[in-house]
Amino acid sequence: MYILIILVLIGVFVIGAVIFKNSSYSKEEQYNAFIKQGNEFLSSGEYDKALAEFDKAIEIEPTDIGxxxxxxxxxxxxxxxxxxILNTTKIIxxxxxxxxxxYLRAYSYLQNxxxxxxxxxxxxxxxxxxxxxxxxxxxxxxxEAYLATKNFMKALDDYKKAISMNDKEYLYFKNMGFIYLKVRGYGEAVEYFSKAISLRLDSSECFNDRAFSYILLKDYEKALVDVLKALELNESFAAAYKNYAYIQIKLGDIKAAEKNIKKAIELDSKNGDFYIILATIDLIKYEYESFYNNLExxxxxGINFIDYFQDALFDKIRNSDRFLKFYRKLFF
Known part of the structure; x- marks a missing residue:
């Protein structure tokens, strides 16, 4: 994701940059031998052996950042x-x-x-x-770190800067679309997901995310086209079955919707949003106890999007004490 191939090339480059200084000739020979042997192990994928050789080199010259x-x-x-993190901290x-x-330490913190x-x-x-x-x-x-901490405006600013420097990376556009979903800029989300799709025609995630944007815009026909494309690209994509179920609710095919949301849960039972769709079907069927059980x-x-609750389908229970108690817990 963050140019790991280039990071490997850094290692190869650094080999040429490593210069032993301020030591006796015999130590210099030992040092260079460890670096050479470590590089050979690195090239052959014998990483443990390479690390052992580089550690020996560091014992001789502990301040060579290469x-x-x-x-x-x-x-x-x-x-x-x-x-x-340990090694880049030593460099710093x-x-x-x-x-x-x-940069490398930041990337590692991000992964952690x-x-x-x-x-x-x-x-x-x-x-x-x-x-x-x-x-x-x-x-x-x-x-990405700002997005994870829900600092959406700063996340938008950073992705815009990234795109201004490199407009060929589909992930930048995909993540911009996701941020706009979070801030309810659904039209902008469609725009950025569309650009991501133009750069990555096989991205089932981008088709599915654009389908969700269309759902929130109440353009169910376009949403249906996109969700079917997402499932064509990945027939085991749980979130696409969730969106498919949501579209079918809006198109009035409750039986098909129930089948697809159960398929989504079968594929991934750890996504709270799926149970909201199942609860919506319960609500349509006036099965209130099951409705609240699924909300619980x-x-x-864990719920990713609360936008579902803005749907008019929830009007019938929106002001009930039990629903209000549930809904308030999402914010406090």
Missing amino acids: TYYLKSSIHLKLNDFNNV EIDEFNPLAY KDFDKAIKDFSESINMNISVDYLPSAYSGRG LAENI
């Missing part, structure tokens, strides 16, 4: 983000004005869902004028 970059490139490939201790180290630290380090890398090769993904990474399930699992 070796820490080599170790970081391996840990990135292994998705071992804690060790990327040696050279506090190293934007690439802040430590969003505040990710925001801080992405900001450091941006303020230090990180290379233009990394600047768009630094903005998008910070935007949705709340316990």
Whole structure:
């Protein structure tokens, strides 16, 4: 996602940049031998052996940041983000004005869902004028962290900056569309999901997300076209079955809607929004106890969008004490 291939190339590049200084000739030979052997292991995918050789090199020269970059490139490939953080922190201790180290550490914090630290380090890398090769993904990474902390306006600003530098990355447009869904800019969401689709025609997620945007715009015919395309691309896509069920509710085919929402739950029982759709069907059928049971399930699992409750279908219970008690808990 964040140019991991380039990060691996960094490791190869750093090999040429590693220079041993201020030591005896015998130690220099040992150091260079460890680096050479470690690089050979790295090239052949023997990562544990490569790390062992690089550790030996660090024992001889503990302040050469190139070796820490080599170790970081391996840990990135292994998705071992804690060790990327350890190694990039060491680089920053040696050279506090190293934007690439802040960028790599920020990316690792992001993967560990430590969003505040990710925001801080992405900001450091941006303020230090990180290379233009990394600047768009630094903005998008910070935007992702802002999105995770529900700071939607700052997330929008960062993704717009990323897009201004690289308008060929479909994920930037996809995430912009998602943010607009969150702030109820449904027309803008359609626009950005459409751009993402133009860049990635096989993205079932983008078709499904655009279908949801059309649902919220009450354009059910366009929503149906998109959700069917999403399922054509991925017949096991649970969220697409949820949207399909929602569309069928609006088109009046309750039996088909119930079948599809149950299919969604069969594929993924850990999405609270699915139970809201099931509860909506209960409401239509006047099965109130089942309706509230499914709302409770949705709340316990976690609700992603509360927009469903704006539907006129909920008017019949909107002012009831039991529903109001449930609804207030979503905000407090």
